[in-house]
Amino acid sequence: MRPYSNSSQPMGRLLRQLAHLASDERYLFTPDDLRVLVADISDGAYKTLLSRAASEGHLVRVCRGLYLFEAAKPSSGLVLFHAAARLRAMQFNYISLETALSDCGVISQIPINWITLMSSGRSSTISCGRWGTIEFVHTRQQPQDLVGQVQYDARCRLWRATPQQALRDMKVAKRNMDLIDWSVANEFV
Incomplete structure (x- = not known):
């Protein structure tokens, strides 16, 4: 995983805002939740961003419509x-x-x-x-x-x-x- 570099780029902004929002209690996000964090980019760029965030290990797709933010490290087993x-x-x-x-x-x-x-x-x-x-x-x-x-x-x-x-x-x-x-x-x- 790369650090949250270049905070002006969509990936940097997404990860910085997720790091601020997420906790061990709040670690699951829908695509709509995530879309709000980078509302200024096109739908195509957003889909590419989600795919890249997942391939780089920042987000893990739990199931259709739900992502886990790895950095929050939920430990509850729930x-x-x-x-x-x-x-x-x-x-x-x-x-x-x-x-x-x-x-x-x-x-x-x-x-x-x-x-x-x-x-x-x-x-x-x-x-x-x-x-x-x-x-x-x-x-x-x-x-x-x-x-x-x-x-x-x-x-x-x-x-x-x-x-x-x-x-x-x-x-x-x-x-x-x-x-x-x-x-x-x-x-x-």
Whole structure:
């Protein structure tokens, strides 16, 4: 990686402003976020700039529409959760299904690099490269229907289902229930 040289050039300005904005809490940026930082260049020059920033290792493409600023060095291990929150910021989403059940010990096998969320948006699976995969499963449930069944998880920046709600979601979504340890699950119902 080259240092942030020549601050009057678009690359230097982009990197200097990112270094000022970014932190271990704020390290994921959409192309629109980045575009604002170099608004004076043409669209073609901007696309070239993004490509160059990625090839030089300043930005890492997490998935379509989301870049990680390497210099911020997020150490939380929560990149997938933070990416999910950014990608679906306009929808209602909450951690549920296998992820929520694994976190509370109802499923003994921990899904590695795969998180599952219920979402008011469409169902989809998004590959996030070395960080893993985000699975969004559509739900028609509204936030007001889940009062007391979800709590906000500030570390993940997402709502999280209670074990009872995650078990209901598993049934509604017709997920495989074979991995559930019912002796533990029954403590929650």
